[in-house]
Amino acid sequence: MLTYLFTDIGSDSLYHHLYQCIKKDILSGELSAGTKLPSKRSFAKNLGVSNITVENAYAQLQAEGYIYSIPKKGFYVREISDLIPSVQNTQADFAESETPHTQYVADFVSNRIHPEQFPFSVWSKLLRETLLNRHEELLESPPWGGILELRRAISNHLKEFRNMEVSAEQIIIGAGTEYLYGLLIQLLGRDKIYAVENPGYHKIAKIYESNGVKRCFIPVDREGMDVGKLEESGSHVAHISPAHHFPTGAVTPIGKRYELLGWATRSSGRYIIEDDYDSEFRLAGKPIPTLQGIDRSERVIYMNTFTKTLASTIRISYMALPCHLLKEFEKRLSFYSCTVSNFEQYALARFVEEGYFEKHINRMRTHYRRVRDELMASIRKSPLASCCKITEEDAGLHFLLHVDTRLSDEELLRRAEQSGIRLSSLAEYYCKPALDIPVHTFVINYSGLSVQKIPKVVKMLIKCILC
Amino acid sequence: MLTYLFTDIGSDSLYHHLYQCIKKDILSGELSAGTKLPSKRSFAKNLGVSNITVENAYAQLQAEGYIYSIPKKGFYVREISDLIPSVQNTQADFAESETPHTQYVADFVSNRIHPEQFPFSVWSKLLRETLLNRHEELLESPPWGGILELRRAISNHLKEFRNMEVSAEQIIIGAGTEYLYGLLIQLLGRDKIYAVENPGYHKIAKIYESNGVKRCFIPVDREGMDVGKLEESGSHVAHISPAHHFPTGAVTPIGKRYELLGWATRSSGRYIIEDDYDSEFRLAGKPIPTLQGIDRSERVIYMNTFTKTLASTIRISYMALPCHLLKEFEKRLSFYSCTVSNFEQYALARFVEEGYFEKHINRMRTHYRRVRDELMASIRKSPLASCCKITEEDAGLHFLLHVDTRLSDEELLRRAEQSGIRLSSLAEYYCKPALDIPVHTFVINYSGLSVQKIPKVVKMLIKCILC
Numbered sequence A, B: 001m002l003t004y005l006f007t008d009i010g011s012d013s014l015y016h017h018l019y020q021c022i023k024k025d026i027l028s029g030e031l032s033a034g035t036k037l038p039s040k041r042s043f044a045k046n047l048g049v050s051n052i053t054v055e056n057a058y059a060q061l062q063a064e065g066y067i068y069s070i071p072k073k074g075f076y077v078r079e080i081s082d083l084i085p086s087v088q089n090t091q092a093d094f095a096e097s098e099t100p101h102t103q104y105v106a107d108f109v110s111n112r113i114h115p116e117q118f119p120f121s122v123w124s125k126l127l128r129e130t131l132l133n134r135h136e137e138l139l140e141s142p143p144w145g146g147i148l149e150l151r152r153a154i155s156n157h158l159k160e161f162r163n164m165e166v167s168a169e170q171i172i173i174g175a176g177t178e179y180l181y182g183l184l185i186q187l188l189g190r191d192k193i194y195a196v197e198n199p200g201y202h203k204i205a206k207i208y209e210s211n212g213v214k215r216c217f218i219p220v221d222r223e224g225m226d227v228g229k230l231e232e233s234g235s236h237v238a239h240i241s242p243a244h245h246f247p248t249g250a251v252t253p254i255g256k257r258y259e260l261l262g263w264a265t266r267s268s269g270r271y272i273i274e275d276d277y278d279s280e281f282r283l284a285g286k287p288i289p290t291l292q293g294i295d296r297s298e299r300v301i302y303m304n305t306f307t308k309t310l311a312s313t314i315r316i317s318y319m320a321l322p323c324h325l326l327k328e329f330e331k332r333l334s335f336y337s338c339t340v341s342n343f344e345q346y347a348l349a350r351f352v353e354e355g356y357f358e359k360h361i362n363r364m365r366t367h368y369r370r371v372r373d374e375l376m377a378s379i380r381k382s383p384l385a386s387c388c389k390i391t392e393e394d395a396g397l398h399f400l401l402h403v404d405t406r407l408s409d410e411e412l413l414r415r416a417e418q419s420g421i422r423l424s425s426l427a428e429y430y431c432k433p434a435l436d437i438p439v440h441t442f443v444i445n446y447s448g449l450s451v452q453k454i455p456k457v458v459k460m461l462i463k464c465i466l467c
Helices: A014-028 A040-047 A051-063 A120-133 A148-162 A177-188 A202-210 A227-233 A254-266 A323-333 A342-353 A356-381 A409-419 A451-466 B014-028 B040-047 B051-064 B120-133 B148-162 B177-188 B202-210 B227-233 B254-266 B323-333 B342-353 B356-381 B409-419 B451-466
Strands: A067-070 A074-077 A171-174 A193-198 A214-221 A237-240 A271-275 A300-305 A317-320 A388-391 A398-403 A441-445 B067-070 B074-077 B171-174 B193-198 B214-221 B237-240 B271-275 B300-305 B317-320 B388-391 B398-403 B441-445
Touching: A014 A051, A040 A051, A051 A067, A051 A074, A120 A342, A120 B120, A148 A171, A148 A317, A148 A342, A148 A356, A171 A177, A177 A202, A177 A271, A177 A300, A177 A317, A177 A323, A193 A202, A193 A227, A202 A214, A214 A227, A227 A254, A237 A254, A254 A271, A342 A356, A342 B342, A356 A388, A356 A398, A356 A451, A409 A451, B014 B051, B040 B051, B051 B067, B051 B074, B120 B342, B148 B171, B148 B317, B148 B342, B148 B356, B171 B177, B177 B202, B177 B271, B177 B300, B177 B317, B177 B323, B193 B202, B193 B227, B202 B214, B214 B227, B227 B254, B237 B254, B254 B271, B342 B356, B356 B388, B356 B398, B356 B451, B409 B451
Parallel strands: A193 A214, A193 A237, A237 A271, A271 A300, B193 B214, B193 B237, B237 B271, B271 B300
Antiparallel strands: A067 A074, A171 A317, A300 A317, A388 A398, A398 A441, B067 B074, B171 B317, B300 B317, B388 B398, B398 B441
């Protein structure tokens, strides 16, 4: 009779050891298809284990399909070995694919917030209280649009600070705007053409590409997207950031806004995605009123995110849909579960509702204004003054540095990289071919810079540009 | 000269009030295009406010595009009024679109976890410590695949509990499997045909539909997906749950698993998405080994989620990609930011690493086993015994109740609904037309049921079925 040793099985259970032994023999062919296994009782007796041990091992083998039972006859080995595909050695020469990023002295490309600026204690308190007091609600599946409390808080915030009339129900919460763009493609249609800004965030165009929909690049001038070119392009959806275009910093003036709305209403099925990603950080004057706020024809989908305002590692964004699109969304896409955990939604709801968000924004504006002012002053007082010009400095979190130099952009970027400064040129944000791509213009995103570092960084810039 | 009253402005700032007044007059046409506005100084004097007030108001109007300046001449009203599209009254008769869900006495459809089962104190402690000790890391953008610590913890967990060899780098974290399916479509291609199980979770088919890719339904028998039909269908990707098919409870035996792998290796570009969504809750024996674990040809994409095991409101799932697909992902899709907040990723990493997850799973298995056993015993001891049969009770969190009755399924479901029991029939999970759709079979997902409620619920079932 079949027998196995039960020595050296370590912490393994008896039944599992037996299961492993039999499985191995089946896979190796030692126990061939059709072989009848010993009856549980006699096998147990033979092995010196309990009936239950054999029973459990057989049950597991049966559940996994290695053996089968014929009632009143016993257990048999199944036909499997010739099904095992021959092993192809395709295990790739797989190296660590994500190298940790370089530590820069200054990173003028990424958005970053320093620990001393994040409201850890408040956030911690709110999360703690949420976890303590809302056990029931935390485990309740949220509505597809997200926790109503958060959506109400956002609706109130939009009313108070952006003068927008958006009901809580119109707001849909998602784990980042990138995710929401994907939902919008499903909502608005894959047969549509999506117009994106040129220059602009490459990521937005990439998302449309990756989702397999047509997108076209429309030039952006100092007033935002060119409406004539937009009309010519045959696009159905315009994805724009009228409050503050990245990277040029262009603010779309009211006249142009009405022109854009005019474009959207001229033909049915046209929409504008208004990406209001950093309007809170306009450093001079009040935030620019939204396109959504002046839209009377339900053509504007408003999007914003807490990822920019709070921390890039908090993945909570939202969009406000016009009512007819909301109905469409409910009909076709509400089967998707909300992608943000309840915990964070409840904590954020209180953060917004109880005024912490506003306080945080104000504190950050003051901080960013100070960084910007000191950086600009430092540049203007330095030898760079003679060859550099700064523009678009009122828009949020970055300005443009125009350099009068004989160095190529590539050379300048290489020098910066070498000395530990991460920099990008305005030209990089253009999709080629494009007309009038500016040279010698660099995008200075100062959100990650600390005031203390400014003298050092300006010295390094001088070295890169003037030496 | 233009003049405005500064009484009754409440808490509004002077400059903002002035800005509002001028804007209103521009929009109404009172101030027509081309009109020159008063010089800042004289206007300020006339209004009895400071120069700064006028300056700020003009700056805001200029930023928004209502006025423009000609250097050394002054400020002029822009041409905008005729651009304003006529107001269409399309504001929909918008009612509250998300009605709160009915309170059921028993819900045999949704997955739910009761507050006493969620490890609030541990989770709270881990979140608190994370927030206290990891300020720097919390604000650092995570790698595109997610926080490495979490991926390492998952890799170890998979090795220990599922006997899988998956490196941390192969694991990609996302906010729910639904989101990850969307990424997989982008990775594997929109030109592919995706095979889904019939019967099965409607949501999976819906996601493929909504993403505009072809999907076909392949029948599932007691051993899982029909490989012959899969081959015939011309599909490229098979989306299956071999450990535990929903809703039939079928476990794919090892022979069939090799057949499926054989299918995948027979032609290039074929893949299997192995959805292992509740394998942890197999209540008898050990979890069934994964397809991924026996795949030597890099054809299996493994997916699992903490949404089922921890709480449906914690949106953290993951997939393990074969190495060659990981490279492809990095090349084409790593521009996407990870959709789960750092906070939760760090907390979950410790939860898994420090054994809390295992403990939680064990506790939940004990709990679910008890609910299942008591519910089944209660049914078997009741008058239902004569007309009901229970099958597939070992698989996680649900069993099938076959009812011998002359009532139609619809009538039975209606009665249940009326008495406060949410129930679904097995037939509902079929995509029609399909052969052999079972009738009088109901899916009893008992995850949300408390032991205390069982006698009451069984009484109600008796009333629905026997009266």
